[in-house]
Amino acid sequence: MKSRLLNSVVAVGALVGAGAVGATSAQADELTLCWAAWDPANALVELSKDFEAKSGHKMKFEFVPWPNFADRMLNELNSGGKLCDLMIGDSQWIGGAAENGQYIKLNDFFDKEGIKMSDFIPATVTGYSEWPKNTPNYWALPAFGDVVGWTYRKDWFSRPELQAEFKTKYGRDLAVPKTFAELKDIAEFFQGRDIDGTKVYGAAIYSERGSEGITMGAMDVLYSYGFQYDNPAKPYELEGFVNSADSVAGLEFYKALYDCCTPPGSSDAYMSENIDAYKSGQVALQMNFAFIWPGIHADAKVGGDKSGYFPNPAGPGGKQFAQLGGQGISVVSASEKQAAALEYIKWFAQPDIQAKWWSLGGYSALRAVVEDPGFATSQPYAQTFLDSMAIVKDFWAEPSYASLLQASQKRFHDYVVAGQGTAKEALDGLVKDWTDVFEDEGKY
Amino acid sequence: MSDTPIDRVARATPPAVAKRIRGLSDRAIAWLFVAPSIILLLAVNIFPLIWTVRLSFTNFRVNRPNAEVEFIGLQNYRRILTDGDIWLTMQATAHFLIWTIVLQVLIGFSLAYLINKKFRGNDMWTTIIVLPMMLSPAVVGNFWTFLYQPQIGLFNYAVGFLTGADPSSFSMIGSVNLAPWAIIIVDTWMWTPFVMLICLAGLRSIPDSIYEAAECDRASKWRQFWTITIPMVLPFLMLAILFRGIENFKMFDLVVQLTGGGPGSITELTSINLKREAFEKWRTGYASAYAVILFVTVFGLASIYVKALNKVKQR
Numbered sequence: 001m002k003s004r005l006l007n008s009v010v011a012v013g014a015l016v017g018a019g020a021v022g023a024t025s026a027q028a029d030e031l032t033l034c035w036a037a038w039d040p041a042n043a044l045v046e047l048s049k050d051f052e053a054k055s056g057h058k059m060k061f062e063f064v065p066w067p068n069f070a071d072r073m074l075n076e077l078n079s080g081g082k083l084c085d086l087m088i089g090d091s092q093w094i095g096g097a098a099e100n101g102q103y104i105k106l107n108d109f110f111d112k113e114g115i116k117m118s119d120f121i122p123a124t125v126t127g128y129s130e131w132p133k134n135t136p137n138y139w140a141l142p143a144f145g146d147v148v149g150w151t152y153r154k155d156w157f158s159r160p161e162l163q164a165e166f167k168t169k170y171g172r173d174l175a176v177p178k179t180f181a182e183l184k185d186i187a188e189f190f191q192g193r194d195i196d197g198t199k200v201y202g203a204a205i206y207s208e209r210g211s212e213g214i215t216m217g218a219m220d221v222l223y224s225y226g227f228q229y230d231n232p233a234k235p236y237e238l239e240g241f242v243n244s245a246d247s248v249a250g251l252e253f254y255k256a257l258y259d260c261c262t263p264p265g266s267s268d269a270y271m272s273e274n275i276d277a278y279k280s281g282q283v284a285l286q287m288n289f290a291f292i293w294p295g296i297h298a299d300a301k302v303g304g305d306k307s308g309y310f311p312n313p314a315g316p317g318g319k320q321f322a323q324l325g326g327q328g329i330s331v332v333s334a335s336e337k338q339a340a341a342l343e344y345i346k347w348f349a350q351p352d353i354q355a356k357w358w359s360l361g362g363y364s365a366l367r368a369v370v371e372d373p374g375f376a377t378s379q380p381y382a383q384t385f386l387d388s389m390a391i392v393k394d395f396w397a398e399p400s401y402a403s404l405l406q407a408s409q410k411r412f413h414d415y416v417v418a419g420q421g422t423a424k425e426a427l428d429g430l431v432k433d434w435t436d437v438f439e440d441e442g443k444y
Numbered sequence: 445m446s447d448t449p450i451d452r453v454a455r456a457t458p459p460a461v462a463k464r465i466r467g468l469s470d471r472a473i474a475w476l477f478v479a480p481s482i483i484l485l486l487a488v489n490i491f492p493l494i495w496t497v498r499l500s501f502t503n504f505r506v507n508r509p510n511a512e513v514e515f516i517g518l519q520n521y522r523r524i525l526t527d528g529d530i531w532l533t534m535q536a537t538a539h540f541l542i543w544t545i546v547l548q549v550l551i552g553f554s555l556a557y558l559i560n561k562k563f564r565g566n567d568m569w570t571t572i573i574v575l576p577m578m579l580s581p582a583v584v585g586n587f588w589t590f591l592y593q594p595q596i597g598l599f600n601y602a603v604g605f606l607t608g609a610d611p612s613s614f615s616m617i618g619s620v621n622l623a624p625w626a627i628i629i630v631d632t633w634m635w636t637p638f639v640m641l642i643c644l645a646g647l648r649s650i651p652d653s654i655y656e657a658a659e660c661d662r663a664s665k666w667r668q669f670w671t672i673t674i675p676m677v678l679p680f681l682m683l684a685i686l687f688r689g690i691e692n693f694k695m696f697d698l699v700v701q702l703t704g705g706g707p708g709s710i711t712e713l714t715s716i717n718l719k720r721e722a723f724e725k726w727r728t729g730y731a732s733a734y735a736v737i738l739f740v741t742v743f744g745l746a747s748i749y750v751k752a753l754n755k756v757k758q759r
Contacts, residue, residue, distance in 0.1 A: 070724075071723060071724065074507065074726075075723065077507075078506050078507040078509075078726065079506075080509075096507060099510070100507060100508060100509060100510060101509075101510065208704075209703075209704045209705060209706035209707070209708075210700070210704040210705070263595070264594035264595055264612040264613075264615055264618075265592075265593050265594040265595065265597075265612075265615045265617075265618055266618070267615060267617065267618030267619075267706060267707050268617070268618070268703070268704055268706055268707075399507075399508070402507075402724055402725050402726060403725040403726075403727070406720055406724055406725050410529075410708075410709055413706055413707065413708050413709070414708035414709060415708075417618070417706060417707040417708060418620045418706070418707040418708025418709075418710060419620065420620070420708055440503075
């Protein structure tokens with residue numbers, strides 16, 4: 001009898017135990033986070049181990065190389081796919097994702113959890129989270145601050161013989177350029193030069209045709225020359241703004257820089273090609289997003305004191321802007337694990353996690369991190385990152401951004417790389433293409 | 445009593461099943477067997493085609509599920525046929541198509557003619573020649589990108605070695621003048637063996653007795669080539685042209701890997717342009733009309749060509 005009783009107790013205990021385990025595993029979800037395949041993604045995998053340990057949820061990652069990232073992920077969103085629970089999507093997707101109900105709106109969640117957008121760098125909130133822009137409607141938490149800036153060979157710049165030659169030729173020191181005109185002088189100075197027995201070139205800039213490369217590069221210059229997307233007083237009025245005389249001068253400059261100072265075979269270069277050109281010691285200057293700086297700094301060949309970083313120089317009128325990169329993290333509407341996905345965002349927004357994110361190589365957009373007194377000196381590129389984030393502008397984030405982007409890719413590549421037509425014709429053509437898109441959208 | 449396999453199967457068939465089948469006509473049984481294939485064909489080929497035609501008359505965008513879909517008649521077709529950029533992609537496609545076919549037929553036939561002669565190592569050379577067509581187009585595109593690299597590329601080095609030009613002074617895939625030829629060279633390198641194999645099959649199908657009869661009539665080798673070899677290989681050659689024409693009309697992967705359609709839009713073939721419209725700009729209705737136009741073009745040209753091919757075969 002005693003034995004039977006004991007057995008019954010053990011059996012009941014086992015059932016209760018099994019139930020408890022079952023209940024735990026029912027709550028623990030496997031979350032899939034989708035992002036681009038690049039260095040910061042690896043840092044996020046490392047960072048997310050803390051979330052797994054604390055929440056009990058398991059993280060899976062779907063990383064797609066940049067050239068195919070938009071194609072693959074927008075296909076996923078448009079088809080209502082359930083692959084991604086969390087999406088770190090490009091800033092330009094926010095309009096379409098919000099209007100088509102592909103991301104869930106996060107305002108109520110932020111209010112409930114005490115997450116304030118005022119705690120993040122304002123440009124990242126506008127760029128990554130808001131739709132419509134400049135309204136308090138949030139669809140993402142700023143996840144990764146990024147901006148186009150420049151990397152240069154500090155060791156080459158500091159060589160006395162090159163400094164002397166540069167001073168004789170240009171009448172000023174070989175130093176970080178303050179204007180684009182100065183940048184071009186430096187690029188021309190290094191173009192075709194023999195350094196330590198190797199022929200080197202001036203600058204690696206964006207020229208990629210397939211996705212967004214040449215638009216990011218050209219816009220990075222055009223902003224500082226005075227390019228505006230539309231009439232600030234009358235939205236979607238493009239004539240005279242997109243193709244203004246300043247814009248034409250900016251595009252002509254970009255082509256001149258491409259023609260004079262890039263390495264041979266640079267007709268389709270974007271982030272990874274520029275990294276390769278720089279790390280292999282081919283170029284003195286490199287245009288690229290700030291995400292590459294930790295990798296450059298750690299590189300055995302060009303890292304450490306051999307490289308320096310500077311924000312986009314000013315245009316001829318003194319204006320100074322830079323192309324915004326980076327992304328926010330959103331919860332996908334089609335996900336069946338939205339509660340767990342929101343848990344991840346809540347965890348990610350914590351100041352200590354954001355500080356760890358920065359230490360692992362992720363560019364935190366949390367002001368508590370970047371405004372910390374020790375931040376600017378924490379890495380050699382930290383101050384440049386701050387300076388650059390203060391001057392950002394971004395491409396259209398309209399639902400029709402893809403059509404707008406494809407038009408600029410074609411117009412810019414036709415002119416800059418293929419040398420067809422003039423800058424004025426390219427920008428006039430762009431006004432026509434963009435006007436057609438906005439007409440289709442019913443904006444007029 | 446006969447005991448054929450059919451009789452044994454009939455005896456082994458359970459009476460109920462046999463009764464059911466006995467109730468069906470031969471025609472019904474035949475339909476029963478082909479029905480799965482027909483249903484599959486309707487589901488994956490015919491229905492999407494009809495749906496595409498339907499979408500081509502609308503402004504539907506797959507990334508706007510909430511937007512109202514409007515019937516816009518022939519507007520998409522009108523816009524496509526009056527778009528100068530689309531005509532430029534058609535020109536780029538025609539340039540690519542014509543030159544690849546001309547080169548592949550000339551080189552492929554020449555190689556087949558040589559391989560058809562008996563010589564030592566004949567089989568080994570055949571294997572080596574057909575290797576490129578066994579590779580994935582993505583792999584071929586990638587490694588030719590390296591071969592065309594101005595600073596380290598073997599192709600540029602070879603051209604520099606032969607002509608004395610500086611290898612880094614030209615970029616095959618970055619130059620407006622050279623990029624169309626860069627993709628033609630790679631496609632020719634990859635697919636000439638295919639044309640060669642078809643021509644080889646044609647050459648080996650010609651009976652020796654015909655050449656022996658020509659020899660008896662004291663026909664010269666040149667005359668034998670033009671009056672026996674070419675006419676008898678022609679149907680095979682035309683078949684090869686048909687296959688390569690259809691394949692190259694929809695060429696996508698190799699060109700995307702090599703040039704991405706650039707520089708500018710010089711190598712943007714219709715398939716790349718269509719993909720941009722459908723899956724980058726998400727203009728689904730417009731892209732459907734574009735696809736219908738391409739389908740009608742290919743189908744029409746292929747039909748005319750097949751009729752010509754049949755006439756040649758009947759001669």
